[in-house]
Amino acid sequence: MRKEGGYREDRRGRPRVADERRDERGRQRGAARAQGRVQRSAQAPSQRARGADPARAVAFDVLRAVDEGDSYANLVLPPLLRERGIRGRDAGFATELAYGTLRLRGRYDAVVEQAAGRDVGKIDPPVLDLLRLGTHQLLGMRVPAHAAVSQTVGLARERVGTGASQFVNAVLRAVARDELATWLERVGDAADPSGEDPVVRLAATQSHPQWVVRALREALVGDGRAAADVEALLDADNAAPLVALVARPGLVDPVDLLAAAGDEARPGAVSPVAVVPGGGDPAAFEAVRTGRAGVQDEGSQLVALALAAAPLEGPDERWLDLCAGPGGKAALLAALAAQRGARLVANEVQPHRARLVEQALRAVPADAVEDVRTGDGRTVGDDEPAAYDRVMVDAPCTGLGALRRRPESRWRRTPADLVGLAALQRELLGSALRAVRPGGVVAYVTCSPHLAETRLVVGDAIKVAAKAGLAVEQVDARTVARGVAAGPLDLVGDRVDLQLWPHVHGTDAMHLTLLRRLG
């Protein structure tokens, strides 16, 4: 698995290669240094004078902000890195340390509990965050044990005081005594001593809440896949996703974007307009800065391409993105609309997200964008009945299909969130079915595979529409998606909706149902 900062792990999160020639960040050292022929401190001179390693300090501050401020790690980290002048490989190290620790928090808490012989609830939160950071360096990254322990203890001394740093030292030394595989056995045995409940064991070892593991397993089975595949799915959730770029059609050629993205870049495997750069900051690409390209998961690209490719009779002139913020799919749809002489209306309920949509659309020819509006999508069907030829409903959802991308979200979501979201999803889809003209097509999309947010919502919305005299048929989304995909799509069973999976397709677990209004 690829980790931020170029670290690689196997499917169980173990370092792929046991390599002695690594420095305090787990980076490969030159042969001379590895043989001890060059005298060099593990820290840069500036760090020696200032104390704690800046990359570890920044990761700690992100964890504290997530814990205390309910912040999102991917919003907190980039400005902190900029403010503190942390760049390049150091930024990669800090990112993997912060995000990896947050993803694997559940696993590490179970390890710490055993190593400390103490309930993690009884450990002061900042001390616990230091223990999680140290444990991730020891068990999830290729940082040599002495550096992981001493650097984390140094940070502890600076941030929580000498007494607590001694506790951190003792616990991390205990963690360092055994390998990840041994710890996973222990954590699994403690969670499920009778060996009867694989979900409980997996939840503990693979660092997901139990309800999420159950929901993902049900969604896999519902999609025709084996329940046992859930382990590979959880593994994929625990690894950093590769960044994908979208070459917005008509604005930049994917071939040119590929050439600009460097020698290690490759074309997308799922979306024909995707480019996967070898690394680096995507914002550095000129096409991204100007809005001709954007950062977008390949699954998100595919579902937008599929809506545009769904067969349609009659006019194909007005398209609607009902829940458009921050604008990734709207920008792709508008670029496609421009090529066909169609126009897009982008609707978003939150004003600041509507402004992000405007930003995302900045490179699209003006005559392809009819309007960017701030409004409640639930009323559009009544305000503008039968007014659109194609409608995208990229519904607000739990995001259980994008857990690898949002490191802390698995710990924040609860089953109670589903109730409100599923009701909103039904209303938005109902509104879309009224807003589309007879013969027109609606795409219902979620970045969650949860059956309560996908199949159940669609089934109910079709029934409610029928009661209101509005007939709807399902379009074969798999055939449409296969027709536009960059390569063969591994799909099983004979369903007509499309469910992508991180462990199968390398995308977020996007769901797509295509519906045609008949009358």
Ligand SMILES: C[S@@+](CC[C@H](N)C(=O)[O-])C[C@H]1O[C@@H](n2cnc3c(N)ncnc32)[C@H](O)[C@@H]1O
């Ligand atoms: C999954 S996101 C959409 C992502 C977007 N399509 C993209 O590709 O960038 C769902 C969006 O729906 C918006 N939303 C939530 N409730 C809404 C409502 N009642 N009407 C319209 N938009 C709504 C949220 O603010 C959020 O921006």
